């Protein structure tokens with residue numbers, strides 16, 4: 368039965384497409400959302416890279432004493448902690 372083979376082939380093709388769409392949908396998970404603004408803390412921290420002298424001011428952090436940023440492959444030195 369030639370016609371039956373075509374129908375089966377079309378059915379299998381649809382099945383493969385459906386599985387492909389399902390896999391793509393499960394892969395496309397949305398990225399994690401940042402914490403709400405109320406949970407972020409306003410900070411005024413000044414960091415300095417001891418190797419190259421670059422200075423960085425941190426204004427917002429997820430916690431009151433955040434980990435220092437890294438520069439030149441090393442942790443930056445905390446200079447000032449303003450109120």
Ligand SMILES: [Zn+2]
Pocket residue numbers: 416417418419420421438439
């Ligand atoms: Zn540096």
